[in-house]
Amino acid sequence: MPDLGKWFDQVRWDEHGLAPVVTQDAASGRVLTVAWMNREALEETARRGEAVYWSRSRKRLWHKGEESGHVQKVREMRLDCDADAILLRVEQTGGIACHTGRESCFFRKLDNGRWVSTDPVKKDPALIYKK
Amino acid sequence: MPDLGKWFDQVRWDEHGLAPVVTQDAASGRVLTVAWMNREALEETARRGEAVYWSRSRKRLWHKGEESGHVQKVREMRLDCDADAILLRVEQTGGIACHTGRESCFFRKLDNGRWVSTDPVKKDPALIYKK
Numbered sequence: 001m002p003d004l005g006k007w008f009d010q011v012r013w014d015e016h017g018l019a020p021v022v023t024q025d026a027a028s029g030r031v032l033t034v035a036w037m038n039r040e041a042l043e044e045t046a047r048r049g050e051a052v053y054w055s056r057s058r059k060r061l062w063h064k065g066e067e068s069g070h071v072q073k074v075r076e077m078r079l080d081c082d083a084d085a086i087l088l089r090v091e092q093t094g095g096i097a098c099h100t101g102r103e104s105c106f107f108r109k110l111d112n113g114r115w116v117s118t119d120p121v122k123k124d125p126a127l128i129y130k131k
Numbered sequence: 132m133p134d135l136g137k138w139f140d141q142v143r144w145d146e147h148g149l150a151p152v153v154t155q156d157a158a159s160g161r162v163l164t165v166a167w168m169n170r171e172a173l174e175e176t177a178r179r180g181e182a183v184y185w186s187r188s189r190k191r192l193w194h195k196g197e198e199s200g201h202v203q204k205v206r207e208m209r210l211d212c213d214a215d216a217i218l219l220r221v222e223q224t225g226g227i228a229c230h231t232g233r234e235s236c237f238f239r240k241l242d243n244g245r246w247v248s249t250d251p252v253k254k255d256p257a258l259i260y261k262k
Binding site: 006007010020022024028029030031033034046076077078079080081082085087098099100102105106107108109110113114115 | 151153162212239
C-alpha cells in the first residue's frame, strides 16, 4: 500500500489551496450554505467539531458563529469521488445559517425567470450582530 | 428600480466565469454532487429542465447523463445570499449520480482519521459506460 498521507492531505486543493464545502442540516437535510476551506480550516473543523471555513473576503480562518453564536456542530464529514469537494452534515445552532437571519443561504428560488425569496427572516441581523 | 438584468446575469460568476453548483436529490435530500456551471450551462439547464454543467476537465458543456443515461431532472433551482453558488434539487434518473456507480459522489465519510467508503456500488461502471 502506498502512503497516501494524512486524511487532510488527500483532499485535492485547488490552485488557491481551497476546496468548496457544502454544509447541510443533518436533521432536515436542508442545504444551508456553500463555503470554502483550506487545509488549516479542515484540520480546525475536525479538531473543534465545529465548522471552520476560510473566508475569501476577509482572507482568514472563520469559525462559523464566532460573532453570531450560530455555530455548526459537525456530525459527519464526507469527501466526494474526485476528492475536491467536502460535505459537512451539521447541527445548526439557532436554526440560522445565513447572515441575513434566515435558516439557509439558499433562500431564493427561480420562479418564472426571477429569483424569489421564499424563506422568512427568523431573526433580525441587527440583533444577531449587535456589537 | 434599477435594471438588474436577466436572472442568469444576477449570478456572481468567478474569475473563470464559473459558479459551484450543489445538486441534491429532491426526494431524499441526499447531496449527490458538487459541479460547476458557467452562464451558458445555467441557461441550458433552465431550457432543458435537466442539469447541464461546465466540465472543467473537458472544457465543454456537459449534459449530465449524456453517456450514462443518468440525467438529473431539475425540480427547483436556488441561489445563495451572495449570489455565487447555485443549488439544484433534482430527480436523479437511475438513482445513480456518481461515475463510480454509486448514488452520491459523497460516498466517503471521515472515520477515525480515514476516509471510509460507506455506499455500495449500485451498478458496475463498465456496464454504465459500455460504449
